[in-house]
Amino acid sequence: MPTLNTGRIILAPMEGVVDASVRHLITQFGGVDQCVTEFIRITDQVLPRHVFTRFAPELLTSARTSHGVPVAVQLLGSNPETLAGNAAKAAALGSPSVDLNFGCPSKTVNKHRGGAVLLDEPQVIHDIISAVRAAVPKATPVTAKMRLGNKDKSLALENALAIQEAGASEVVIHARTKVEGYKPPAHWEWIARLKEHLTISVVANGEIWTPDDYQRCREISGCADVMIGRGLIARPELAMMIKAINNGNQSESAQWQSIINMLLQYFTMVESQMMPRYVHGRIKQWLKMMRSQREEADGLFEEIKQIKDLNELRRHLESKQE
Template identity: 65%
Template sequence: MNPAKENTQLGKIILAPMEGVVDATMRKLITQLGGVDLCVTEFIRITGYTLPEKEFLKYSPELDNHGNTPAGIPVVVQLLGSEPELLAMNAIRAAQMGAPAIDLNFGCPSKTVNKHRGGAVLLDEPALIHQIVKAVRQAVPENIPVTAKMRLGNQDKSLAIDNACAIQEAGATSLAVHARTKVEGYKPPAHWEWIGRIKEQVSLPVIANGEVWNCDDYQRCRELSGCDDVMIGRGLIARPELGLMIKSFQLGQSAEGEAWSKIILMLLDYFGHVEAKLPPKYVHGRIKQWLHMMRPQRPEAEKLFFDVKTIHDLNDLRSMLEREL
């Protein structure tokens, strides 16, 4: 592998799919703030039949907006499963509904998903991964990109390059690599240098993913991986303005974060969206979840999280947030 070197190429920032976190509401708010060039939906589990349109719209209501968030940022539809023909049929439906691209999930570490032969467990079977990508690529129109997201492996990294090559040879447009195995989960460090090894063996565009929390992480990730484009999940939830900070950093400008009051306004906006679509007993949990994910990056979030932790009345919770303004 080539030694690390500074990467000055302007790259895309992609909001990663995160089950139960990065839904349409979160995508709307983060892309309205700016700095993100592309989003990917939570995975849509494909088992047994072609899903009806309403199921696709549940995960990606952006399909009713030409596949874009209200801010005009494209949202790729991600599918998860292990049956090539079934995935291909569902990919056709998503494409017909206006999905700007189809992504295939070979990275989910969930025990339940893996038990049902989905996500990262498929990384033990490069031949099957090839069949899945090939079937979907042949099924959807040529102008619709077919992409994939993988980890470095299931139990270990021994098949990392084999899987990447299988994805490329099947006709994928690009590949996002989370720089850990399933067993490694989300524990630091992310092995960005392994993404660099993969990138040296394939010619399709590779996107680096994993453990990017700030501008320094971003730059180091690009140097070690050799990738221009970076996919960020938890880092963008913890600091929604991280995309803007990175863009400023790339241009040599000040990369300061947003004022806490602006983040509170986002939380209140999120509160309203969640309250409108979920039963009251679930609303406070979503607000606390987001605050909890902000805690490592913001001392204000640390304090507010513990202030609201035991609050269950929604009016009290809203008042507590408003007092932060």
């Protein structure tokens, strides 16, 4: 297989899933070039430092995970002035770039004029990015994540151009509308259409679960750079598998034993951060998201799904260690 130019792989922000603990554990497998935080909701004020460090404790360690991967802060909102003020705060705290969310499909978020609903208002998107670009140092990149639209794709190009013309240096395009949610397929061909009109960096996002998916996405979208969310949760070594293929090497899955060890690490992290009644849910959530990609995960999930006692759950996971 010919060696490909190795593009970047970015771990996607996923609300309620990809927190600092998950970023730490996934980046330990290698292959991930950048992470983005869960969105910080911005309303009418500049938030205090502790809010930023709660979402991005990596700001306390040069904005990198313990494995040296940069972590960018993502903001969500609709008020250009307050978003600009918070972007300046994020940059001052050390975020290597500031990302703006125009892709979240949550009904609650959209109801309050955040996320994908703003794709109906390209001028607002332009105003937000323009204000943020003016507020942060020139050396701090401003990036954005968008879907192909809210209800349909009719404003896809207008939104992409608004992001570019307002001063963003990169746009991540999730190749579905808000209405399409996360249902297959992702329309990678639409990314290619938009990319033809853009001069800024374009990153493809959506339905990348395997190295083969990456190759097809790259061929269809024309993007070497990708953002992966659920695919990296389901298979934490996916980025390294993709990089191996790009470098002309054999791509191999991680041993199930290493996944068990990761889940036990996660158990310890979550237990130190959350009230006991929430811990088992987080472990099961991650294992459940692995089921589509790992037969062992499917079996283990069935074994533990009714367990609520934490000591019993830990013992069951430990019993899977060799």
